Amino acid sequence: xxxxxxxxxxxxxxxxxxxxxxxSRTICGEPILFWRTRSGRVTAVPDRCxxxxxxxxxxxxxLVDDQVVCGYHGFxxxxxxxxxxxxxxGRIPRTARLLPYPLVEQDSLVWIFIGxxxxxxxxxxxxxxxxxxxxxxxxxxxxxxAARFSLLVDNLLDLSHETYLHGGYxxxxxxxxxxxxxxxxxxxxxxxxxxxxxxxxxxxxxxxxTGLQGRIARWQDIEYTPPCLYKLHSRIAPVGSAPNPDGTxxxxxxxxxxxxxxxxxxHSTHDFWVVARDFALGDQEVSEFLAENNRAVVxxxxxxxxxxxxxxxxxxxxxxxxxxxxxTGGLAARRMLQRQLHSEQIAPATP
Amino acid sequence: xxxxxxxxxxxxGDRVYRILWVLGTDRLRAVCHCSAExxxxxxxxxxxxLLAHPAGHDTPAVAPVPSxxxxxxxx
Numbered sequence: 174x175x176x177x178x179x180x181x182x183x184x185x186x187x188x189x190x191x192x193x194x195x196x197s198r199t200i201c202g203e204p205i206l207f208w209r210t211r212s213g214r215v216t217a218v219p220d221r222c223x224x225x226x227x228x229x230x231x232x233x234x235x236l237v238d239d240q241v242v243c244g245y246h247g248f249x250x251x252x253x254x255x256x257x258x259x260x261x262x263g264r265i266p267r268t269a270r271l272l273p274y275p276l277v278e279q280d281s282l283v284w285i286f287i288g289x290x291x292x293x294x295x296x297x298x299x300x301x302x303x304x305x306x307x308x309x310x311x312x313x314x315x316x317x318x319a320a321r322f323s324l325l326v327d328n329l330l331d332l333s334h335e336t337y338l339h340g341g342y343x344x345x346x347x348x349x350x351x352x353x354x355x356x357x358x359x360x361x362x363x364x365x366x367x368x369x370x371x372x373x374x375x376x377x378x379x380x381x382x383t384g385l386q387g388r389i390a391r392w393q394d395i396e397y398t399p400p401c402l403y404k405l406h407s408r409i410a411p412v413g414s415a416p417n418p419d420g421t422x423x424x425x426x427x428x429x430x431x432x433x434x435x436x437x438x439x440h441s442t443h444d445f446w447v448v449a450r451d452f453a454l455g456d457q458e459v460s461e462f463l464a465e466n467n468r469a470v471v472x473x474x475x476x477x478x479x480x481x482x483x484x485x486x487x488x489x490x491x492x493x494x495x496x497x498x499x500x501t502g503g504l505a506a507r508r509m510l511q512r513q514l515h516s517e518q519i520a521p522a523t524p
Numbered sequence: 525x526x527x528x529x530x531x532x533x534x535x536x537g538d539r540v541y542r543i544l545w546v547l548g549t550d551r552l553r554a555v556c557h558c559s560a561e562x563x564x565x566x567x568x569x570x571x572x573x574l575l576a577h578p579a580g581h582d583t584p585a586v587a588p589v590p591s592x593x594x595x596x597x598x599x
Binding site for chain 2: 352353354355356357358359360361363365367369394496497498500501504505508
């Protein structure tokens with residue numbers, strides 16, 4: 174049985190990845206072809222010709238204006254998936270159509286709906302407006318993960334692992350030793366994990382980017398909207414500093430760390446990551462430092478989770494594990510993902 | 525209860541489950557959206573109790589439920 178919730182929105186790509194050329198990516202086991210039309214709209218259709226299943230992203234398939242021409246026999250499709258040319262005959266079979274995927278481009282991300290298209294409600298897509306705001310400078314990347322997406326969810330919902338896996342970057346002793354508060358709103362579909370360290374060592378990742386030295390107040394507030402979008406609101410400030418009652422927070426540095434956790438297959442994941450900051454805007458040196466260091470951190474996770482996937486895959490179903498206090502948020506996320514899987518199974522199919 | 529954590533509410537909904545790590549201890553305090561509270565030392569049992577709402581949620585507040593930490597996944 175699949176462990177990937179369907180009838181859900183997933184991040185398929187960064188907006189910047191898709192231009193007027195063919196782009197292919199497998200999402201939730203479905204090979205999908207993307208391109209940006211001349212009008213600037215992103216389109217997505219199955220990356221398989223309806224004739225003999227040749228990948229439309231595979232050369233010599235090509236994009237001609239806003240139509241994709243299959244490189245095998247020349248079947249040609251418009252941006253809406255409609256077949257406009259069949260070789261050797263004038264009649265175009267009724268079933269010669271690529272069914273387009275619902276797409277929304279917002280906050281510098283391209284979201285795709287996987288599942289029953291009739292259930293695609295764009296208002297359910299979680300927002301991250303700072304990713305596309307002039308008040309922030311962002312760096313981003315995407316690493317392929319050879320592990321099931323739920324392992325990355327577990328990893329990101331429990332940041333106490335920073336102390337051990339990411340020492341020298343973002344991990345300090347206080348992360349694992351500070352009490353957390355977890356909140357879950359199942360109706361809104363949010364898991365929130367809050368860890369406020371009021372007097373903590375400043376890890377190199379933040380010392381070098383903010384210039385703060387010595388002890389700091391370091392707040393980590395995780396907001397996860399299963400299955401895909403994970404936001405870490407990170408606040409770094411001098412010890413004793415707190416936001417003003419009106420919400421302003423002039424003494425603090427804010428870093429919004431965003432992950433989009435998109436299953437590629439049952440056992441591989443697209444690990445999108447973005448670091449958006451509200452200080453040192455446009456400073457190329459700070460951008461390069463944060464990009465290089467966050468990628469190093471992500472790759473430490475990738476290496477560990479790739480090993481974990483091999484271990485778990487080799488074990489029988491229903492393996493035993495131990496959950497402790499630090500896993501409270503991760504357990505909540507698992508519960509919500511299971512609920513999404515279940516609701517999809519019991520929901521009536523649309524005609 | 526840790527007063528700092530207790531006073532910090534992040535999600536505004538009216539059906540929010542809250543779990544507070546009782547500072548200085550190994551225990552977790554579960555607070556249901558119906559205001560029932562209970563302490564646990566096993567997060568799996570804690571979620572079992574929270575999600576069973578309203579079953580067992582009429583117990584006096586802060587009734588500790590000792591239980592051994594054990595292996596298991598959330599079913």
